[in-house]
Amino acid sequence: MELMRWGESGHEIPVVRQDGTVYDLRALTADITGPFLRDGGIGRVRDALTAGELPELPGAASLRVGAPLANIGAVVCVGQNYAAHAAETGDLPPAAPIIFFKHPNTVVGPNDDVVIPPGAQKVDWEVELAVVIGRRASYLDRTEEALACIAGFTISNDVSERDYQIGHSGGQWSKGKCAPTFNPMGPALVPAEEVTDPQALRLYSSVNRDPRQDSSTADMVFSVAEIIRDLSQYMTLDPGDVVNTGTPEGVALSGRFPYLTAGDVVTIGIEGLGEQVQRIINS
Secondary structure (H helix, E strand, O other): OEEEEEOOOOOOEEEEEEOOEEEEOOOOOOOOOHHHHHOOHHHHHHHHHHHOOOOEOOOHHHOOEOOOOOOOOOEEEEEOOEHHHHHHOOOOOOOOOEEEEEOHHHEEOOOOOEEEOOOOOOEEOOEEEEEEEOOOEOOOOOHHHHHHOEEEEEEEEOOEEHHHHHHOOOOOOHHHOOOOOOEEEOOOEEEHHHOOOOOOOEEEEEEOOEEEEEEEHHHEOOOHHHHHHHHOOOOOEOOOOEEEOOOOOOOHHHOOOOOEOOOOEEEEEEOOOEEEEEEEEEO
C-alpha cells in the first residue's frame, strides 16, 4: 500500500496505490497531512481498501506525482550519518547525530525540476531515507517508543549547494539546503508496518545514468530509531514532520564527480519505496 498525492502543484488529489491500481481517497480525507496520520488515517485507508469502498481514480496515469505529504511542519536532517560519506568529506563519523534544517517549502514532487540558484556552482545530490512522523515524539526513553512514532517512510533528495553550505554558513549548514526545489520527496509514503527493516534497504543514485551512490541503510552510523529517540530529547516532533536520515558516499562533494549543471538528470531510489527522476534547470 502506497499513499500518494497526484495532480498539479497545489491541487494534488490524495490517493492510495495498491497492486498497480490507483484509488481516490477524497471520500476519506481532503489531503494526506499530519493530523490525518495522527488520527488513524492509514488504518482507515487499509480498511476501505479491504472493503472495496474506494473508487479508482480515472486518468491517473496522466497526472503529475506530487510529494506524498502536505502541510509539512518541519524537515529535520541528519548529517554525515554514513561513515563512508563522512570519510569522503574529510571527517570522522560523528559521536552524536549532526542536525540541520531544511525549510518545508523546499519540498516538491519526486519528478519535479530542481532549480539551480542564481550564480550557484556547487549543487549536489543526496539520496536519503525520509521518516514521516505519525505520533508526537517528545523525551522518548527507548528506541521502541521511537519506532512507534513513525507513520511511514519515503525518499528525499537532500539537494545541497556546497559553497553556501560550507563557505557562507558560519558553521551552520542550512544556507546550503534551503533553496526552492531542494527537497524532492516521494513518490510514495509507505506505511511503517510494510517496511520490514528500515536498516536493510538499498539506496542508490545516478546522474545522466552514470552510477553515483549505491549503499544500504545498514551502514548508518545512527539507526532510524536512534535518530528519532535522540531528536526527541531536544525538540518535539509532531505528526507530519519529516526527518531526512543522511546520505551514503558518492556525492560531488567527494571530488570524484562533477557538480550538477543545467540539463543533468538525477535518478535516486530506495528499495521498496520507489524512484525519483529530476531534471536540473537554471533559475
